[in-house]
Amino acid sequence: MSPLSRRELLGTGAGLVIAFYVPRPARAEAMRPKAKTDPNAFVRIAPDETVTVELAHSEMGQGNWTGLAMLVAEELDCDWSKIRVEHAIAAPAYAHLEFGTMGTGGSSSMRSEFDRYREVGAMARDMLVRAAAQKWKTSAKKLRTENGFVLHGTEKLSYGQLADAAMQLSPPKEVTLKKPSEWKYIGQQIRRLDSPEKITGKAKFGMDVQFEGLRTALVARAPVFGGKVRSFDASRAKAIKGVEQVVQVPSGVAVVANNFWSAKLGRDALAVQWDNGPAVDSEKLFASYRELAQKPGDEAAKPKGDVDAALTKAVKKIEAVYEAPYLAHATMEPLNCTVKPSGDGCEIWVGTQFQQVDQAAAAKILGIPVEKVTLHTPFLGGGFGRRGSPRSDFVSEAVQVAKAAGVPVKTVWTREDDLHGGFYRPAFLHRVQAGIDAQGNIVGWKHTAVGQSILKGTMFAGMMKDGIDPSSVEGIVDSPYLEGVKATQVTLHTTENAVPVHFWRSVGHTHTAFAVETMIDELAQAASQDPLSFRLRALSGKPRHAAVLKAVAQLAGWGTPLLKGRGRGLALHESFKSIVAECAEVSVEDGEIRVHKVSAAIDCGLAVNPLAIAAQVQGSIVYGLTAALYGKITLDDGKVVQSNFHDYRMLRLPQMPHIRVALVESDAKMGGVGEPATPPIVPAVANAVFALTGKRLRRLPLELA
Amino acid sequence: MQLEVNGTVREVDADGEMPLLWVLRDVLGYTGTKYGCGMAQCGACTVHLDGKAVRSCVLPVSAAAGKKITTIEGLSPDGTHPVQLAWRDVDVVQCGYCQSGQIMSAAALLAQKPNPTDEEIDLAMAGNVCRCGTYQRVREAIRKAAGGEPGAARSSK
Numbered sequence: 001m002s003p004l005s006r007r008e009l010l011g012t013g014a015g016l017v018i019a020f021y022v023p024r025p026a027r028a029e030a031m032r033p034k035a036k037t038d039p040n041a042f043v044r045i046a047p048d049e050t051v052t053v054e055l056a057h058s059e060m061g062q063g064n065w066t067g068l069a070m071l072v073a074e075e076l077d078c079d080w081s082k083i084r085v086e087h088a089i090a091a092p093a094y095a096h097l098e099f100g101t102m103g104t105g106g107s108s109s110m111r112s113e114f115d116r117y118r119e120v121g122a123m124a125r126d127m128l129v130r131a132a133a134q135k136w137k138t139s140a141k142k143l144r145t146e147n148g149f150v151l152h153g154t155e156k157l158s159y160g161q162l163a164d165a166a167m168q169l170s171p172p173k174e175v176t177l178k179k180p181s182e183w184k185y186i187g188q189q190i191r192r193l194d195s196p197e198k199i200t201g202k203a204k205f206g207m208d209v210q211f212e213g214l215r216t217a218l219v220a221r222a223p224v225f226g227g228k229v230r231s232f233d234a235s236r237a238k239a240i241k242g243v244e245q246v247v248q249v250p251s252g253v254a255v256v257a258n259n260f261w262s263a264k265l266g267r268d269a270l271a272v273q274w275d276n277g278p279a280v281d282s283e284k285l286f287a288s289y290r291e292l293a294q295k296p297g298d299e300a301a302k303p304k305g306d307v308d309a310a311l312t313k314a315v316k317k318i319e320a321v322y323e324a325p326y327l328a329h330a331t332m333e334p335l336n337c338t339v340k341p342s343g344d345g346c347e348i349w350v351g352t353q354f355q356q357v358d359q360a361a362a363a364k365i366l367g368i369p370v371e372k373v374t375l376h377t378p379f380l381g382g383g384f385g386r387r388g389s390p391r392s393d394f395v396s397e398a399v400q401v402a403k404a405a406g407v408p409v410k411t412v413w414t415r416e417d418d419l420h421g422g423f424y425r426p427a428f429l430h431r432v433q434a435g436i437d438a439q440g441n442i443v444g445w446k447h448t449a450v451g452q453s454i455l456k457g458t459m460f461a462g463m464m465k466d467g468i469d470p471s472s473v474e475g476i477v478d479s480p481y482l483e484g485v486k487a488t489q490v491t492l493h494t495t496e497n498a499v500p501v502h503f504w505r506s507v508g509h510t511h512t513a514f515a516v517e518t519m520i521d522e523l524a525q526a527a528s529q530d531p532l533s534f535r536l537r538a539l540s541g542k543p544r545h546a547a548v549l550k551a552v553a554q555l556a557g558w559g560t561p562l563l564k565g566r567g568r569g570l571a572l573h574e575s576f577k578s579i580v581a582e583c584a585e586v587s588v589e590d591g592e593i594r595v596h597k598v599s600a601a602i603d604c605g606l607a608v609n610p611l612a613i614a615a616q617v618q619g620s621i622v623y624g625l626t627a628a629l630y631g632k633i634t635l636d637d638g639k640v641v642q643s644n645f646h647d648y649r650m651l652r653l654p655q656m657p658h659i660r661v662a663l664v665e666s667d668a669k670m671g672g673v674g675e676p677a678t679p680p681i682v683p684a685v686a687n688a689v690f691a692l693t694g695k696r697l698r699r700l701p702l703e704l705a
Numbered sequence: 706m707q708l709e710v711n712g713t714v715r716e717v718d719a720d721g722e723m724p725l726l727w728v729l730r731d732v733l734g735y736t737g738t739k740y741g742c743g744m745a746q747c748g749a750c751t752v753h754l755d756g757k758a759v760r761s762c763v764l765p766v767s768a769a770a771g772k773k774i775t776t777i778e779g780l781s782p783d784g785t786h787p788v789q790l791a792w793r794d795v796d797v798v799q800c801g802y803c804q805s806g807q808i809m810s811a812a813a814l815l816a817q818k819p820n821p822t823d824e825e826i827d828l829a830m831a832g833n834v835c836r837c838g839t840y841q842r843v844r845e846a847i848r849k850a851a852g853g854e855p856g857a858a859r860s861s862k
Contacts, residue, residue, distance in 0.1 A: 061799030651840075
């Protein structure tokens with residue numbers, strides 16, 4: 001196989017540098033037959049010694065910009081200071097090895113790429129060494145590499161000097177990767193590579209895309225989900241200075257101006273009459289969910305034993321209903337997408353988690369081949385799932401706007417648009433009946449979940465089995481607490497309404513962990529057992545889980561005296577192949593719950609960059625804590641009540657608890673770290689409030705009054 | 706109207722009511738200052754006006770005329786302001802979108818109070834939202850920039 005140039009590979013324009021390309025390793029090719037005609041371009045070495053790593057995933061804060069570069073550097077043996085990273089352009093070569101399309105989600109960047117990015121580094125190193133062997137007319141076996149150089153006795157050649165010659169060589173069919181004992185970067189605390197540009201304002205997010213002739217559009221959308229434009233009057237909007245066009249698109253009416261402010265004033269002045277959709281109302285919705293939960297739904301997992309008989313025989317039985325509202329992602333960078341029609345194609349800049357899905361959606365709208373859509377990924381100002389849209393909702397809209405306006409347009413959402421815009425974490429209700437025997441063993445668990453499906457009707461609908469969306473019941477059907485329980489029944493009522501729902505950091509686990517772990521705490525109380533001892537008993541036979549629990553107990557000083565007015569609560573949850581336990585220490589001040597300290601322990605298997613893992617655990621806890629204390633999107637007669645950060649409250653620095661993180665080493669397969677620390681914080685706080693006040697909080701957000 | 710941004714006087718043709726944020730971004734091309742809420746609720750748009758931290762998304766540009774405006778691009782020529790150095794050292798950033806505003810708020814605080822108490826840090830930074838949840842490292846970095854020991858982050862009570 002001859003190496004292809006970047007231009008040939010990706011069909012992009014100028015800017016070709018002298019470089020060489022490493023295709024996917026032979027082993028992976030065998031698994032994915034398409035790869036042969038579709039080789040990869042993951043690393044580029046230039047004569048100026050820079051090593052550029054092409055990122056197949058989106059950097060949205062989680063740190064894969066640094067983490068994936070570490071994997072390449074580990075095997076390439078290059079100089080870390082010469083590493084550069086860029087988001088790969090949308091192309092099949094960069095498809096997620098499990099998703100089959102480019103994607104960033106499911107806390108999977110590091111674990112899905114652990115082999116591929118290391119192999120790419122090893123292949124590049126092999127080619128450099130062979131190029132050096134040719135120059136020195138010696139055997140490659142006699143050479144070694146160090147920090148960006150190939151060495152031969154006292155002689156050395158830099159990777160930059162060898163890049164040209166190396167690109168003429170065929171990639172090796174096989175490479176041998178370093179043993180863990182030889183690792184230089186993996187396992188080390190490595191600071192982020194994107195800090196310098198992010199602390200100087202130089203980092204370019206989608207919102208920062210600017211070029212001559214680019215216009216800004218704001219879209220007026222239906223105030224009630226499912227609504228349509230009946231008619232509109234643009235005369236006042238067009239009178240605003242800077243407003244150039246007002247165009248109708250499928251989702252509403254777009255005001256196109258030569259800057260954001262004019263577009264906003266124009267949209268404010270727009271008069272639109274809407275045909276509203278059906279009016280969803282949060283109160284009525286939950287009333288209907290409570291009613292539905294009285295009867296079992298569709299079987300979500302194979303039932304075990306006779307749960308009704310087990311519950312009848314139980315020494316103690318608890319029945320409780322847990323409720324979780326709709327939640328918006330509220331990424332700090334509001335949604336935006338820049339579309340530039342050019343000749344017979346189009347160029348797009350968008351902070352997305354699904355590059356090829358968006359690319360295909362754009363091509364379909366424009367009626368052009370996918371290859372004619374060049375999609376660039378700038379930095380993402382937060383994603384949390386919102387920027388991975390199976391329906392390409394905000395990208396499709398931006399393409400429609402540019403198509404209707406006939407000029408390059410950046411479609412920007414205001415914060416109000418973002419909070420009103422749907423694609424929320426679905427509202428869910430869980431009714432759980434559980435019983436214990438005299439020793440405190442769980443003998444029966446009957447669980448009825450009620451809520452909308454995220455996957456139904458999307459390109460991921462194939463992941464559903466027998467009408468069950470796994471994301472509705474994840475964290476219940478695979479709960480480590482239920483594995484050893486002899487009588488269980490988990491059923492699901494999948495509801496439908498006009499409110500679009502979506503992946504939200506840790507997806508179904510956000511509400512299932514709350515239900516399961518609060519019930520576990522209720523059972524511990526019913527058994528009159530210490531919450532830690534009760535959990536350890538329930539997890540006997542699960543040594544990894546027990547180790548994580550013990551680690552968090554030690555970190556938190558579980559069982560040691562607390563300051564007056566403080567309470568501690570525990571929770572453990574497994575998601576994305578990682579196990580996280582958290583202990584929250586709370587007080588009540590002026591009727592509000594205040595979280596002072598959080599201890600967290602995580603077993604994610606191999607820890608590639610502990611500094612990044614600690615950051616993700618801290619950040620995930622803040623994300624979950626914000627939801628636990630404040631998070632709620634409410635619909636009142638079809639309209640979303642909350643509109644901006646004054647009424648969709650965020651955790652801020654004064655409310656920030658001190659978080660300590662323990663990494664629990666294990667040789668388990670690598671798990672994710674971007675999401676798994678979010679689910680347990682919600683029940684940990686609720687359980688701490690119970691320990692302090694005796695009040696069991698079963699509805700989110702957690703409110704005492 | 707004339708605006709002095711990062712030490713350079715620029716002639717600007719804009720409506721006096723237009724928020725400073727959009728003049729900086731859309732008219733002058735300083736994209737380091739971010740839009741997050743448009744109502745002074747998140748702090749992503751924080752810049753310095755005569756050395757004081759202000760939310761540029763609600764400040765009419767006419768109110769900035771005749772004053773010294775400093776944006777993240779002008780905080781230091783090369784990213785070596787003590788706050789920026791501490792930010793790198795403590796590895797604060799995640800997505801990075803709010804960080805221009807966080808850094809501008811922190812720099813304004815330290816200019817006024819070189820050795821702030823925990824409560825003063827809380828107060829000065831309460832207006833800056835970070836959805837990635839970098840707050841603990843923000844606290845550590847501010848203490849470090851102030852000459853304190855990093856890693857000694859305590860809860861304020």
